[in-house]
Amino acid sequence: MTPTPPTRAQAPRLIRLQPIDDVAIAGTDITAGAQLDNGERALTARDDIARGHKIALRDLPAGARVLRYGQVIGFAARDIAAGEHVHLHNLEYREFQRDYEFAVDAKVEELLDESERASFDGYLRSDGTVGTRNYLGVLTSVNCSATAAKQIAARMRYSGVLDDFEHVDGVVALTHGQGCGMAPDGEGMDVLRRVMRGYLTHPNFAGFVILGLGCEDNQIAALTRDVRIRADVPVFASTIQEIGGTKKTVAAGVARLTEMLPVADRARRTRLPASKIILGTNCGGSDSYSGLTANPALGNAVDRLVRNGGTGVVGETPEIYGTEHMLVRRAASEKVGRKLLERIDWWREYTARNGGSMDNNPSPGNKAGGLTTILEKSLGAVAKGGTTTLVDVVEYAEPVTTPGFVFMDTPGYDPVSVTGIVAGGANVVCFTTGRGSAFGCAPVPSLKLATNTPLYEHMTDDMDINAGGIADGSTTVEELGAVIFDRVLAVASGEPTKSEALDYGEEEFVPWHLGTVM
DSSP states (O other), X not given: OOOOOOOSSSOOSEEOSSTTOSEEEESSOBOTTOEEEOSSSEEEOOSOBOTTOEEESSOBOTTOEEEETTEEEEEESSOBOTTOEESTTTEEOOOOOOOOOTTTTOOOOOOOOGGGOOXXXXXXXXXXXXXXXXXXXXXXXXXXXXXXXXXXHHHHHHSSGGGGOTTOOEEEEEOOSOSSXXXXXXXXXXXXXXXXXXXXXXXXXXXXXXXEOSSSSSOHHHHHTTOOOOTTOOEEEEEHXXXXXXXXXXXXXXXXXXXXXXXHTTOXXXXXXXXXXXXXXXXXXXXXXTTTTHHHHHHHHHHHHHHTTOEEEEOOGGGSTTOHHHHHHHBSSHHHHHHHHHHHHHHHHHHHHTTXXXXXXXXXXXXXXXXXXXXXXXXXXXXXXXXXXXEEEEXXXXXXXXXXXXXEOOOSSHHHHHHHHHHTTOSEEEEEESSOOOOOBTTBOEEEEESSHHHHHHTTTTOSEEOTHHHHTSSOHHHHHHHHHHHHHHHHTTOOOHHHHTTOSSTTOOOOOXXXXX
């Protein structure tokens, strides 16, 4: 359910999203005793309430469902009086009955006429995929080759050799902590290889060095078997043991990448339809404003992209928990809806097996920003998916091949989530934050959206777009959605993002680690 945005006016002291809501959000810091207008009657604040936190609009008896977004965000842990601060001390998570109605809100999306569709300047690759950047990569099969890979990339980056190749964006070292001490067959290795194969075939790369140690479980031959790497992508694969040590390996890697530079530099951007954009979305360091400002505005941009024939991907399965009944209503079919519920069931079992629960997700920063339960966080997070039909549900790092709104099963941990989404084919990422996440995801550009104006002003060197105007009343979800969509097109065409300027991206390559370390 898309929240009703504030009207153009001075920032309201209370932000109520739906008429049936039991709580409102403080638009400014509120002191105890302040007289407030909740839209129905005068309300006296009983506590000091920080900006972004919740205030009770009516008396709520212990055990009562508490509504925000017109949906359940938790249950009153004790009697709550109108005007009280509603948070960890008096609002608790409980499971509740959810009705699953499949595909009842699904619709055939009306695409814009081709003459009206947006376009951008991208790299059309030989297999028909489209890149938004043009990198060379050093991909490691195992942690043991990570240091050599980073040295190769660093020498390429700082030697000046790249200066003569203006159409090459750089060299990215994709290192990780896995590849050995794990079962050579099984879910963990399958997931790791799925990620690596997704990067090997990603259109933002124009050449690769694949580097192993030599004796690891994740053998390069098995990793690359049956992988459809583009015919125009040069690949050099070897191991430190085969080449003869670290110094020789670094020298060999630099030499091979230098040979690839003239080939990669031939790539040129051409005008292409927006349907070639696969937009990955993610939220990190969320606050109470996330579901009011940045996430619904990003969802509006996703809707615009879908109408242009493109694809928007939402992940972070633990952070849509409690909203799955809303998503299956939008599923294109019962089959698609049940794929989502299967992943939810997997997460319930996974967290229980590890001694946790689905409500363990909200972080200390989330809670400081006004979020109390996973239900409340999820209702804000799901808004990134906009309003169109859910056309597919894919597993972690699985290729995204169906245009439209797609859900990918990923953890909520930001670098792991986005690594999977990029492996699935995303060529642009939009990342929303209310607390101030620092993030990038080379080789894919990542736009950072601040949920509130104070954050945007405080971390302006990291933030690309300020969504706080929605809460301030100076813009609307629809207007900001158009701004975000236009920025996605510009960034896909080569405009640098703040995270790219700060060289974020290499350390954020974090494949999901599943299974036993042996």
